[in-house]
Amino acid sequence: MGIRDSSAPSVRVAGQAPGGKFIVIEGIDGSGTTTQAERYAAHLRSRRRMVHVTREPSGGPIGAQIRQVLTQRLTLPTTNQAQVMALLFAADRLDHVAAEITPLLEDGYVVISDRYDLSSLAYQVTSAQEESEALGGPPSSGTMLRWIRELNRYALRPHLTLVLDVDPEVAAQRRKGRGGARELYDDAELQARLAGAYRRAEELLPGDHVVHIDGNGEPDEIARAIEAVLRPLVGA
Template identity: 45%
Template sequence: MSAAGGGGRGRPAARGRFVVLEGLDGAGTTTQARLLGERLRADGRTAHVTAEPSGGPVGALVRQVLTRRVTGVAGADFDPHALALLFAADRRDHRAVEIDPKLAAGIDVVSDRYTLSSLAYQGAALGEMEWVRQVNGAAGPPDATLFLRVRPEVALRRRRAASLDREIYEVGAFQRKVAAEYDRAIALLRQAGESVIEIDGERPVEAVAAAVWAAVSTL
């Protein structure tokens, strides 16, 4: 990334860049988002690291559903279509309240997950990827998505080693299905002209971070 322009007095700041880290649960997206934010700052940029579900009110509800703190009526499973709509609503709010104002101020934004996650996870849960894409249509694309490719069994092993907390999607068979949906979703976004860069997420953390930086520095 080139330095954000300051220019002469009265000139608006150059728009920041919006970069997304994606992958299966356990792929390392949270770690790499943090490291990318640190690298951007070290390079003289102003960077903001965020995540989805967001820290907003809808995002808080989504997190409670994912951890089964909130369920459907009488303890039933939460309706998967309703959950997909909550993800879309949180993304719209996240973009309007947090992401877009920072980009407009010349701040780079790095997000741990974005629309591609919904296409893969809600696409796998519902079998209706095109519908998921439509309800997320207003969110707008990032400047680049970096997909950390990790085999489902490796990602699940990492996730279980890192935390005792379990979310509703952390099941081996479902993660394999999500991995296949990621491939479909990546092809779909590329056909629409979006930039999706694949990185081997099974390498050591430092090697993955170097590959992430190499990809981002071309923006």
Template identity: 35%
Template sequence: MTGLFITFEGGDGAGKSTQAELLGAWLEGRGHEVVRTREPGGTRLGAQLRELLLHGGEEIGAVDPRAEALLYAADRAQHVAKVVRPALERNAVVVQDRYIDSSLAYQGAGRVLELDDVRRISDWAVEGLWPDLTVLLDLDPGTAAARRRSRGGTADRLEAEAAEFHTAVRDGFLALAHADPERYLVLDAARPVDELHTAILARVAPSIRL
């Protein structure tokens, strides 16, 4: 594969979608094919799994953490097979909201499953495909919660978790970044949008043909 695979990670409300859209537009403006996608929900099967995982209510009841991890892995397997890998094989740039690191942070650190188990399931699901770059937008959970409230709407299953859960998820992301500094770019998501975009471009530009 000769394309470029970039993922955005962080807690809900950190600004991942905004920065992913800005990066995608910048890349397209320089003639690159960009595939903007997300997990869960990047395929038709994934859209159904997303609805269950994030918005399933009394009709599905409480979801066991292991079942949750397996459903995310199933979404990821379909997504990589049908969207991500074909895009990379035709030399496109994939810019994606969330990937394996989200499972490690949310189901591993947040749900307190064994990280090695979560990593092994996801790595098998994607046949060893990892991003070239992961941008972690790090934000204090309290600030992130205030951002989510300001945009209105009903919180999904993960957004509605207690503050302790979101703190554990943040700590999980930071631990992953510390363990893999070459793949990660960690940015303070409280910085202005344009400053974050500039910092991301500084990391991405050397990796592509301008």
């Protein structure tokens, strides 16, 4: 079981809330973030800790709109689609932090978010790059990366971001097993590029504490690795 730890203190503009702990879990579609967020919460509950699992897009009003786009119930114009999505996700994130995450942290909860701004830095940067390539345009990733960081300047920094690194073929098999309708980013080539972006997550989030966990194995083995990584931070 491989673990890679950036061990950097947070130096981003937005501070960390006092009280509880804010943990983010990230990875490509089908990497197991939902499964592992729930498993870790169950572990903490069994130790009588106050824990809350949330996700992005959030359950708030902007999150609901984003889900309509992801399920292609709502269609955006194809030009600058990644930019529009980045704006929607950044707006949803600030609402999510203010309405749900910060109040619970202030009450001392461990808040686990299934996705946060690393998803925007991976998905929207990579899909903008694909769009630009399809139009025969110049590489756009540096500009887009800086712009998305700016959009998320006021997003509360997590105490720790866990990245589940999973081979895109393994994740695709899992998505197939899970069933459900095809979503906006459900494309093999995009998911392979995203897996590469996640492997370089600490470059996308300079100053944040990022830990990689090999997510290809059995759920129990991954859950044990996550508990070991988070024990010093959470104390359980």
